[in-house]
Amino acid sequence: MLGFRNVYICLVEMAISSNESVHADHQQVPTGKGPIDDSSSDEYSDGISDDDVRNRSNSVRVPLRNARRKSVMPSPSLKLNDSDLEDQSPHNSVTSINSLSSLLKEKLVMTFPGVLRKKRPREYKLRGFVAVLFLCIVFLVGFAYIFYHQQVLQRAYFDRIRFNKEERHVRVFNEQGQEILQGWLGTFLKDAPHFGFHEHNVAYPCLPRDAPTDGSLCLEWMHKARLYMRYQAIPPGGDGGEMRCYQIEWHSLSDEVNPTDCYDWSTDKGHWYGGGKTPGMAWPMELGGNLKERSSDGTFEPAKKGDVPEDGMAPFVTGDASGGLRSWGNVLNRYFINSRGVALSVDPNTPLYTSLEDAPAGGKVGKRFCLQARYDDFAFSHRTSPLPRLNYSICTASNVKTLHSFLSEKSLWDGLKKEDLDVINTMLNEPVWRLSDGPGSKQLTEQALIERAEGVVALGFLRQGHVVLGEGWQKHPGDFTLDHTRFPTMRDTINIIHRRGFRIALTISPFISTESESFQIAVRKGLLVAEQGGGAWHQSRNVPALTRYGNTASAGVLDVTNVNHTVPWLREKLRAIVDAYAIDSFYLDVGTAFDMPRFPRLEHPRPNLDSFKTAFLEAVLGGAAVLGMSGAVQRPRPPAFVSLPSAPSSWEALRAIIPTTLTYGVIGYPFIMPGAVGGDYDPNATEEVKLTTEVKTSEVTVETTTPTTVTISSGYDYNETDISSSVSPSDAVSEDISSVADSPAVSSATSTSTTSLPPFTSTTPQTTATSRTSLSPPPPRELYLRWLQLATFLPAVQHRLLPSQYEDDQLLEVARELASLRQKVVNPLLRRYAREALDSGLPLVRPLWMLDPTDISCHMVSDEFSIGEELIVAPVLREGAREREVYLPAGVWKDGIDSSLRKGDRWMHNYRVNEDKVAYFVKMPDNTRF
Secondary structure, X not given: XXXXXXXXXXXXXXXXXXXXXXXXXXXXXXXXXXXXXXXXXXXXXXXXXXXXXXXXXXXXXXXXXXXXXXXXXXXXXXXXXXXXXXXXXXXXXXXXXXXXXXXXXXXHHHHHHHHHHHOHHHHHHHHHHXXXXXXXXXXXXXXXXXXXXXXXXXEEEXXXXXXXXXXXXXXXXXXXXXXXXXXXXXXXXXXXXXXXXXXXXXXXXXXOOOOOOOOOEEEEEOOOEEEEEEEEXXXXXXXXXXXXXXXXXXXXXXXXXXXXXXXXXXXXXXXXXXXXXXXXXXXXXXXXXXXXXXXXXXXXXXXXXXXXXXXXXXXXXXXXXXXXXXXXXXXXXXXXXXXXXXXXXXXXXXXEEEEEEEOOOOOOOOXXXXXXXXXXXXXXXXXXXXXXXXXXXXXXXXXXXXXXXXXXXXXXXOOOOHHHHHHHHHHHHXXXXXXXXXXXXXXXXXXXXXXXXXXXXXXXXXXXXEEEEOHHHEOOOOOOOEOOXXXXXXXXXXXXXXXXXXXXXXXXXXXXXXXXXXXHHHHHHOXXXXXXOOHHHHHHOOOEOOEEEOOEXXXXXXXXXOOOXXXXXXXXXXXXXXXXXXXXXXXXOOOOHHHOOOOEEOOOOOOOOOHHHHHHHHHHXXXXXXXXXXXXXXXXXXXXXXXXXXXXXXXXXXXXXXXXXXXXXXXXXXXXXXXXXXXXXXXXXXXXXXXXXXXXXXXXXXXXXOOOOOOOOOOOOXXXXXXXXXXXXXXXXXXXXXXXXXXXXXXXXXXXXXXXXXXXXXXXXXXXXXXXXXXXOOOOHHHHHHHHHHHOOOOOOEEOOOHHHHOOHHHHHHHHHHHHHHHHHHHHHHHHHHHHHHHHOOOOEEOHHHOOOOOHHHHOOOOOEEEOOOEEEEOOOOOOOOEEEEEEOOOEEEEOOOOOEEEOOEEEEEEEOOOOOOEEXXXXXXOOOO
């Protein structure tokens, strides 16, 4: 409509302009010369003079449109005045109808584009400006609203932590102002309808009686929970200037409230390590989940219904890492660290439940890790406070290596004796030989012990080390005396073993079989863990709480928190064994939290069932030396090593060794004893066998015979020699041992300990007649070989069978080369970094990010590790593989296979590793050039 209107106005203007120009010319004639007198004119028939003709010609030379360009709109007095037009006649018009038509065409051409050019653009610009201004206002208002709710409400506490008390959203920043952690505190606080209205959880400042006086933040949600947030000062010195720690503590105010905080563990928020072994042993942790079960083929399946609480939380206690309630492994620490330089550390008195799972659908968070304080009737039945309290710290530093080094330095060891250091060195330098009973049999005998020692010496290239006997050395678990039927002359046998350079360790546990004579004594003296409940009368009777453990269908548990009765009784038993048989040390099989009775009552209650392990270790240390233990929640005092969980003979188990070892090192356990080479049990065994061997490491093959004479020699030739308790210096056994000790592959320490060995003879009674019994078939040759290559670089090497059992000359040669490699290259590094571990708590076996914490590629490598900072190991962990991907951090590295130099900070693709080789790389000086 506006277009037609503009055209109409233009046409009217042109018509008026034409009319005006004609009228102007008509008025100019009389004005120039006055009125014309027709009667007196005789010059021209029309009465027009020559001057008028000249004026008329001059006016025609000027275009009419030039006179009208001075105004756009016509004057109101000139708009289509009909009276004026009637006064004009065709005879007085200057132009004809044709000239008027031409004039209209010219006006259309000249005027219409001008309107578009002059009027339209001004209207569009104005409208565009208004639209842009409107959008800017909308944007600024929206931005102000968002900024107010997300920034203004997020008050900055303690400089680098921001907390929105309305949404309970917390963010932690580093020195550069970058966000390194975000979480949601108090996820248990949810808005709910109340009497038809929507009740909001409003935070109020704490009352003066509840508010701390140390400058901490205190907020309270009425009748639900109270939050304390405080800044922990870092002592000066070292890296303390870069360290910051914040303590967060929730106090529940209701029986229905379990304080819960969740943190974003998405893969784009850095990578997390620590805690302990989880199902599938993911590295980093956010790649796995703790509420899933691992099937036999290495895949994951949802946990069974009833195995997990409805809210998906699981107690943070030791288990078998199978998923559900048993989400964690045998070694734990409440410590989690992120590659961005932030760590979570939970107080040991917190009844801790955890979950690692996908965030609710529709959110921007991929995974979240939740911490919860909850009392129950099992793991956390003892209440350290009337209501649960969640207490943990958030610590930050410039990078993950600096942070981990600082946190590790808080636990230093002192008071170590020279004997303790000697045990550590022997564990690093010499292997551990595991001899255990088979399920439901009594195959562990003196004969088996002697044959194992002779087989090791006969090989010539394996060092002696520690011989660890399983609990089968007792008739019943908990006897704390040797089974004289199978070990009639154990003192003499142990003397023989000692002279050959071996050390003897016996496995003990706090579980006492109901068939043991010790059980009756312990019940009568009140030495066992009692049942809860039943009233005062029931508790006064000290009814023992029974459980099932390993092969033992019914067993009680020594109450080692009873320091006045149980601990002295136990130490007396252990001292008697040491004095009678010259035992060097003990290995503690402490089980898991799920092996404890369902409702235990201790003399001195502990915060959780796992703290029972620490109490048992302390009780034993007062009476004997401890070589290692099967589980822990607190770093044991050296020289005790911590064992990896029992593993099946499978490739999946082999691949889990490195991430498990790295995790145990990160959470504060530098001295690790991995499982036996080739695996601890057959994954295809029956459920009964598997149930037993998951707790106890089984010997693959134990040979027991019925000879009347037994041979102890250094070679394969079995000379019939009587063994008696008498010692004769005229025997020739010392010559045989000396010949073996003179071999280059045998250490000088072994040589000196055996060259002066006196001869001996002894007689042994006939034992139960059995043939060679295979508790489980040996693992496949390739699996055993790859396992042996990996174990060569770990802190300790444990064997349950000899390489000679495969009757393969090539395998024996590879085993010989690996033994030489460990003695010449690995052991010196392990001894050096063991001293550093005693001072700083840093692990011997380290993840690659400890070499370069800023290298993102190092954060994800799960199948390589380093010994200290000088050697990187990249073993082959897949069946039939002859190539693998290898990543080297920055620097120059020497290839252990071909001695070539390799440049770091890059991937080596399709790196060739033959079956008889293992890939390792030694760090060269920084000034090394190709």
